Amino acid sequence: MTRITDTREQIMDRAAQLLMSRGFNGFSYRDISSHLGVKNAAVHYHFPAKADLALALVDEYRQTLRDKTSEFMAYGGSALEQLKGFFEFTSRQCHTGRCICPLGAFSIDYSELPEEVRRTTADFMNETIKWLTQVLAVGREQEEFSFSGDPGPKALLILAGLQGARQMARINSLEILDDVLKQIHQDLGIVT
Amino acid sequence: MTRITDTREQIMDRAAQLLMSRGFNGFSYRDISSHLGVKNAAVHYHFPAKADLALALVDEYRQTLRDKTSEFMAYGGSALEQLKGFFEFTSRQCHTGRCICPLGAFSIDYSELPEEVRRTTADFMNETIKWLTQVLAVGREQEEFSFSGDPGPKALLILAGLQGARQMARINSLEILDDVLKQIHQDLGIVT
DNA sequence: GTCTATAACGTGATAGAC
DNA sequence: GTCTATCACGTTATAGAC
Helix, strand or coil, rough: CCCCCCCHHHHHHHHHHHHHHHHHHHCHHHHHHHHHCCCHHHHHHCCCCCCHHHHHHHHHCCCCCCCHHHHHHHHHHCCCHHHHHHHHHHHHHHHHCCCCCCCHHHCHHHHCCHHHHHHHHHHHHHHHHHHHHHHHHHHHHHHCCCCCCCHHHHHHHHHHHHHHHHHHHCCCCCCHHHHHHHHHHHHHHCCC | CCCHHHHHHHHHHHHHHHHHCCCHHCHHHHHHHHHHCHHHHHHHHHHHCCCHHHHHHHHHHHHHHHHHHHHHHCCCHHHHHHHHHHHHHHHHHHCCCCCCCCHHHHHHCCCHHCHEEEEHHHHHHHHHHHHHHHHHHHHHCCCCCCCCCHHHHHEEEEEEEHHHHHHHHHHHHHHHHHHHHHHHHHHCCCCC
């Protein structure tokens, strides 16, 4: 009934949850195993070293982004729709668990992560930047929203703003994320 | 020759450095003591528990902000000057050590911090928000810069953007922070 | 694939000499 | 105010039985 990879997926899910709520150094194999009702050796079977787990997590995030954006990147489409989907995803994720952005979490421990994890994390971030830059460029061209200056730095400010807002929201209140999202909308001339 | 509190200050300095480069859970008493050439018991003498160290650090940040902004908050002044000072401080701090914002660092471990540290951290953040909100309001009134909408959410976006940019910069390159700063300037209509 | 058992180590923290 | 010595604990990780 249960698939062979079931435990592996459960480990990934729990690890993702913990990463976004405590940072990569803030959880242990025990936190994962006890939650699943298994022993820590079982987790080590699927991910021998913690770095393997980190790599799998980043890879998963990257693949998710690719799946959600590949069509847009290849053939274009409605930029506003892409943008709204991204904002809603972020907002929903944050409202259920007050979790922070995985990139933000990894950035803290970045200097101590293995080279391969660092490279994959950087790749993931650069792909995200590239995607949003194109969304902004296409959306402005299609007059779905407006802003002045290059799309690149604008994309950076939006991504950085969301990442920071999620962290600030957990110290203060989720209202902060909502306010920042509204401000981003306003600065893009999007009517809500 | 050396003051009584000399070691205490050195501990604070090193701890601040470590906090901003590895997060609160990313460094140990040993990291501090070995750097100063003392034993970890000496550090425990000045800060019995790690929470005491966290509290002292947040308090120091808060006091620094108060010192730098109290005059403006009380009597007003040039908002542009305040803003530039803040940006330069952030930029300089980031360019020497690629360190992240202390608030960002604490936000990761926030759920496990003692209540008193949490409260002080939240106070510090709220004071920062309040200060920047007033700077934006006054600056727009004095026509030093311009933007549409309420100063509050605008202040949040700027602070969140800086916090996120510092983290992204460490994964990619310091150029990201520079780009974000330029975009913020542009969105405020400040000519550079 | 999961278990028990254990190794090897780093951590925050304390007691008591100097 | 700093030291030596030590504790109790959590951590990642491995070996080998089932």
